[in-house]
Amino acid sequence: MAEMNRQVLLVSRPQGAATLDNFKLVEAPLAPLADGQFRVRNHYLSLDPYMRGRMNDSKSYAAPQPLNEVMIGGTVGEVVESKHPSFAAGDKVVGMLGWQEYGTSDGKGIAKVDATHVPLSAYLGSVGMPGVTGWYGLKRIIAPQAGNTVVVSAASGAVGSVVGQLAKFAGCRVVGIAGGADKCRYVVDSLGFDACVDYKAGNLVQDLKDATPDGVDGCFENVGGDGFDATLAQMNAFGRIALCGMIARYDGAAVPLKHPELILTQRLMIQGFIVSEHMDVWPQALQELGGLVAQKKLHFRESVAVGLDAAPQAFLGMLKGQNFGKQIVKLI
Numbered sequence: 001m002a003e004m005n006r007q008v009l010l011v012s013r014p015q016g017a018a019t020l021d022n023f024k025l026v027e028a029p030l031a032p033l034a035d036g037q038f039r040v041r042n043h044y045l046s047l048d049p050y051m052r053g054r055m056n057d058s059k060s061y062a063a064p065q066p067l068n069e070v071m072i073g074g075t076v077g078e079v080v081e082s083k084h085p086s087f088a089a090g091d092k093v094v095g096m097l098g099w100q101e102y103g104t105s106d107g108k109g110i111a112k113v114d115a116t117h118v119p120l121s122a123y124l125g126s127v128g129m130p131g132v133t134g135w136y137g138l139k140r141i142i143a144p145q146a147g148n149t150v151v152v153s154a155a156s157g158a159v160g161s162v163v164g165q166l167a168k169f170a171g172c173r174v175v176g177i178a179g180g181a182d183k184c185r186y187v188v189d190s191l192g193f194d195a196c197v198d199y200k201a202g203n204l205v206q207d208l209k210d211a212t213p214d215g216v217d218g219c220f221e222n223v224g225g226d227g228f229d230a231t232l233a234q235m236n237a238f239g240r241i242a243l244c245g246m247i248a249r250y251d252g253a254a255v256p257l258k259h260p261e262l263i264l265t266q267r268l269m270i271q272g273f274i275v276s277e278h279m280d281v282w283p284q285a286l287q288e289l290g291g292l293v294a295q296k297k298l299h300f301r302e303s304v305a306v307g308l309d310a311a312p313q314a315f316l317g318m319l320k321g322q323n324f325g326k327q328i329v330k331l332i
């Protein structure tokens with residue numbers, strides 16, 4: 001009898017906030033491999049904010065996730081069977097094999113990874129797509145100079161944690177914005193930021209002002225909420241804003257920008273970007289990030305849900321900030 005594969009499908013589109021009903025866990029038999037294919041046992045699945053956008057059927061930079069198909073998602077795992085000349089059983093690989101326990105591939109978009117010095121799961125975080133996102137937005141858009149002040153929102157998260165640490169390495173004063181005292185303590189004590197403002201503490205505007213006495217030269221924006229307004233108010237003339245994400249709006253909330261005129265009066269440069277459109281920088285960024293993680297200079301934290309069944313709830317939790325660090329699912 002064929003071995004079974006467990007998968008999570010998107011079965012409906014959210015009306016407002018995403019819910020568990022949008023997903024369905026199914027079992028499907030694994031088809032025999034064709035020549036040129038190999039099979040991967042996925043060990044970890046990445047849960048990322050962009051997946052929320054793909055659940056909608058609306059105009060965006062990427063096509064919507066089709067209904068009744070396996071949810072899109074980054075994975076790391078091990079090749080368990082191969083009819084492909086370049087992949088052998090035992091190879092550790094990263095790719096987009098989706099919310100399922102086994103993936104079948106012809107090798108397109110799959111990269112071998114070395115888990116000797118970098119933990120396998122880190123290829124979904126600091127040494128993967130979120131890490132490159134932080135690297136690109138900071139280095140290529142903000143381009144910080146030593147002595148600059150850089151503010152990063154969702155500072156304890158997968159992208160934000162990389163941005164802040166890289167900005168510290170570049171000699172900047174780095175201020176995070178995060179939700180809650182525990183996250184802020186971690187951002188300062190473990191990640192080495194100079195300060196972190198807890199936007200849930202009720203004094204965001206004044207707290208950010210106090211934490212940025214010389215104003216803000218670079219803003220790495222992950223949220224698009226009140227923290228963005230507070231940061232805009234502190235921007236120095238000719239400051240740079242890397243507009244990476246607007247997670248506060250992904251479930252449909254309207255969060256108007258209070259002072260867009262500051263973009264003009266402070267002559268700010270604001271650049272939105274999508275990391276997958278900058279594939280040319282990935283090899284350099286991944287090499288640097290991998291080296292820093294292997295040398296234990298770049299720190300990260302993970303929220304680990306266990307089992308594929310736990311993926312939908314963990315995903316919804318991540319969209320509400322219930323994750324603490326990179327949200328992944330351990331599949332075995």
Ligand SMILES: NC(=O)c1ccc[n+]([C@@H]2O[C@H](COP(=O)([O-])OP(=O)(O)OC[C@H]3O[C@@H](n4cnc5c(N)ncnc54)[C@H](OP(=O)(O)O)[C@@H]3O)[C@@H](O)[C@H]2O)c1
Nearest residue numbers: 049154157158159178179222245246247248274275319321
């Ligand atoms: N442009 C690109 O190519 C690209 C690539 C990857 C990621 N991104 C974006 O980068 C941002 C961070 O992604 P990530 O993977 O690193 O996620 P993450 O930061 O690990 O997790 C999301 C975090 O967002 C924070 N958050 C702040 N305000 C929120 C709100 N109103 N609702 C929900 N969450 C809120 C939460 O942290 P607190 O508890 O601290 O609020 C939550 O933990 C996202 O906006 C994502 O879409 C963009």
